Amino acid sequence: MSNYHIKHLEEYYQVYRKSVREPENFWAEVAEEHFMWRRRWDTVLSWDFKKPEIKWFEGAQLNITENCIDRHLRTKGDQTAIIFEPNSPDETAEHITYQQLHDRVCQMANVLKDKGIKKGDRVCIYLPMIPELAISLLACARIGAIHSVVFAGFSSKALASRVNDSECKMVITSDGSYRGSKTIDLKGIVDEGLESCPCVEHVLVVNRIDSEIEMKAGRDVWLQPLLDEASPVCEPEIMNAEDPLFILYTSGSTGKPKGMVHTTGGYMVYTAYTFKNVFQYKDGDVYWCTADIGWITGHSYIVYGPLANGATTVMFEGVPQYPDFGRFWQIVEKHKVNQFYTAPTAIRALGKQNISFVENCDLSSLKVLGSVGEPINEEAWHWYNDNVGKHKSPIVDTWWQTETGGIMITPIPYVTPTKPTYATLPFPGIQPALLDEEGKEIKGNQVDGRLCIKFPWPSIARTIWGNHERYKDTYFSAFDNMYFTGDGALRDEVGYYRITGRVDDVIIVSGHNLGTAPIEDAINEHPAVAESAIVGFPHDVKGNALYGYVTLKETGESRDQNNLRNEINQLIKDRVGAIAKLDKIQFTDGLPKTRSGKIMRRILRKIASKDISNLGDTSTLLNPECVQVIIDESL
Numbered sequence: 001m002s003n004y005h006i007k008h009l010e011e012y013y014q015v016y017r018k019s020v021r022e023p024e025n026f027w028a029e030v031a032e033e034h035f036m037w038r039r040r041w042d043t044v045l046s047w048d049f050k051k052p053e054i055k056w057f058e059g060a061q062l063n064i065t066e067n068c069i070d071r072h073l074r075t076k077g078d079q080t081a082i083i084f085e086p087n088s089p090d091e092t093a094e095h096i097t098y099q100q101l102h103d104r105v106c107q108m109a110n111v112l113k114d115k116g117i118k119k120g121d122r123v124c125i126y127l128p129m130i131p132e133l134a135i136s137l138l139a140c141a142r143i144g145a146i147h148s149v150v151f152a153g154f155s156s157k158a159l160a161s162r163v164n165d166s167e168c169k170m171v172i173t174s175d176g177s178y179r180g181s182k183t184i185d186l187k188g189i190v191d192e193g194l195e196s197c198p199c200v201e202h203v204l205v206v207n208r209i210d211s212e213i214e215m216k217a218g219r220d221v222w223l224q225p226l227l228d229e230a231s232p233v234c235e236p237e238i239m240n241a242e243d244p245l246f247i248l249y250t251s252g253s254t255g256k257p258k259g260m261v262h263t264t265g266g267y268m269v270y271t272a273y274t275f276k277n278v279f280q281y282k283d284g285d286v287y288w289c290t291a292d293i294g295w296i297t298g299h300s301y302i303v304y305g306p307l308a309n310g311a312t313t314v315m316f317e318g319v320p321q322y323p324d325f326g327r328f329w330q331i332v333e334k335h336k337v338n339q340f341y342t343a344p345t346a347i348r349a350l351g352k353q354n355i356s357f358v359e360n361c362d363l364s365s366l367k368v369l370g371s372v373g374e375p376i377n378e379e380a381w382h383w384y385n386d387n388v389g390k391h392k393s394p395i396v397d398t399w400w401q402t403e404t405g406g407i408m409i410t411p412i413p414y415v416t417p418t419k420p421t422y423a424t425l426p427f428p429g430i431q432p433a434l435l436d437e438e439g440k441e442i443k444g445n446q447v448d449g450r451l452c453i454k455f456p457w458p459s460i461a462r463t464i465w466g467n468h469e470r471y472k473d474t475y476f477s478a479f480d481n482m483y484f485t486g487d488g489a490l491r492d493e494v495g496y497y498r499i500t501g502r503v504d505d506v507i508i509v510s511g512h513n514l515g516t517a518p519i520e521d522a523i524n525e526h527p528a529v530a531e532s533a534i535v536g537f538p539h540d541v542k543g544n545a546l547y548g549y550v551t552l553k554e555t556g557e558s559r560d561q562n563n564l565r566n567e568i569n570q571l572i573k574d575r576v577g578a579i580a581k582l583d584k585i586q587f588t589d590g591l592p593k594t595r596s597g598k599i600m601r602r603i604l605r606k607i608a609s610k611d612i613s614n615l616g617d618t619s620t621l622l623n624p625e626c627v628q629v630i631i632d633e634s635l
């Protein structure tokens with residue numbers, strides 16, 4: 001039996017059981033059958049969650065770009081690997097074949113080598129969503145350099161702290177970037193940031209917007225002339241399976257960013273295997289993930305997972321609202337996208353708009369819809385299912401983290417029956433556990449607790465760059481012999497998982513633990529509500545009470561706020577229980593979000609508790625201006 005492609009539920013259970021009973025055989029078979037190794041491993045897995053130390057496929061040698069590019073050339077050299085859809089619909093989309101990708105990656109790899117970059121060196125990539133971004137990742141991997149992508153929406157300070165943390169020798173950037181109707185002076189941000197980064201020797205600059213920029217002599221150089229001169233052949237550096245592939249800083253919803261380190265062999269196997277199954281990708285399909293490559297979702301499911309499967313993957317440079325709110329759907333129609341993977345924040349934002357934006361486009365190519373990043377609330381789930389999937393494309397609500405490298409809990413489309421707000425079942429190889437406060441595992445169904453993982457999987461991050469102690473403290477100290485995810489979850493009567501929110505955000509009211517997601521879900525059911533976030537604040541009697549921040553849909557109607565408050569609390573009472581009713585409800589125009597679009601509850605918590613003197617690290621906020629407004633209008 002080939003375990004690689006799961007096609008029905010019975011097969012899922014068989015494969016899953018095998019992955020738990022004989023994990024080493026299971027992963028060895030997947031790795032052996034579907035990838036290209038220069039040398040086979042000596043040991044499939046060795047692990048110790050106490051140290052913690054995890055190694056997969058030790059002794060094996062490979063280069064991930066041979067798996068993502070070279071091995072497809074014979075059969076798929078002329079097939080499109082990457083479709084680049086530019087910011088402006090007036091600019092022609094670019095189709096890059098596997099052969100062209102090979103040549104461009106090799107040229108870039110040769111430029112890096114020429115600039116003195118060697119195996120193990122760190123290269124910071126600070127680029128917009130243009131082909132050079134994917135090509136830079138792969139070029140680093142080609143020569144064994146460790147890439148550290150910093151999302152090109154981050155400030156100069158955030159960039160500098162990441163560059164310094166991992167002591168990058170080089171930065172790859174562009175003169176500027178397009179973002180809807182605006183341009184952003186990326187190079188200016190880099191120049192400012194690098195003033196405090198003595199480790200950087202070279203800056204390679206892509207010309208994207210043809211702007212006049214300053215080039216620092218001896219440090220900065222335009223990339224294109226170097227590429228034009230470079231050879232399109234570059235022998236891959238042979239890497240050990242456990243050599244680092246990249247560092248990626250977590251999105252920073254909860255505190256100081258952590259430089260998660262992912263290694264080569266296990267990461268490749270797991271991202272490729274999950275991509276194939278979670279999106280049921282078939283040869284010839286066009287797959288589109290709307291994330292930015294600056295996030296783990298883009299690393300694993302725009303670049304490595306799809307390319308390892310010889311897929312066609314779309315890279316979109318722009319934003320969902322430019323030139324209008326129909327852009328996503330226009331792109332689906334234009335490129336006949338088969339699998340579409342986005343985030344709840346985007347679904348909620350698009351769901352607020354006139355439905356004609358969706359209805360004007362032919363979405364009949366779609367077969368699978370995905371969601372990632374936050375719990376998807378029930379209303380958004382139905383909107384997505386009704387209007388985008390039209391009840392024929394299953395929604396895969398994929399739960400995972402930067403630290404996990406790949407998708408962990410998810411339905412498999414056309415295999416696992418879906419249920420709104422539920423990420424459903426663990427992917428093969430993943431052994432979730434729910435723990436109580438004392439650290440005891442809660443067995444059985446219809447229970448909830450802290451979500452942990454009992455056994456290693458191939459793409460788990462191996463450390464935090466330069467800070468193994470923090471890695472140990474954050475993930476392996478809360479519970480004995482478990483990886484602690486930081487999230488809470490419940491398991492329903494059939495064993496489906498629902499993520500209830502971050503454990504840090506859990507609010508204890510009169511002795512009851514309340515997760516944020518189910519309550520926000522109830523609030524969002526109200527037809528006037530667009531989005532909401534709840535936090536706890538000190539209360540004399542209950543210890544804690546609930547404070548809700550609510551944004552309304554832009555319908556133009558005016559509503560009586562007190563009526564709305566009553567209606568919202570009635571919904572909560574009906575759906576969750578009277579215990580979860582909100583003591584305070586503040587209507588606001590916006591909620592503070594990370595640049596990856598996640599609501600940052602820790603800031604709201606401080607405002608609700610009137611503790612605004614130190615709001616913590618806000619450098620990763622997308623919309624810092626809304627914080628002051630919320631403070632000024634707070635109740």
Ligand code: ATP
Pocket residue numbers: 250251252253254255256257258296371372373374375376397398399400401402403423485486487499501502596598
């Ligand atoms: P930081 O760890 O720096 O605070 P972050 O947790 O936002 O940032 P990511 O690794 O991008 O960084 O996000 C992972 C988290 O996102 C998960 O732990 C979970 O809280 C949330 N999440 C992701 N996907 C889902 C999903 N499908 N359902 C519910 N929550 C999800």
Ligand code: MG
Pocket residue numbers: 250401486
């Ligand atoms: Mg996290």
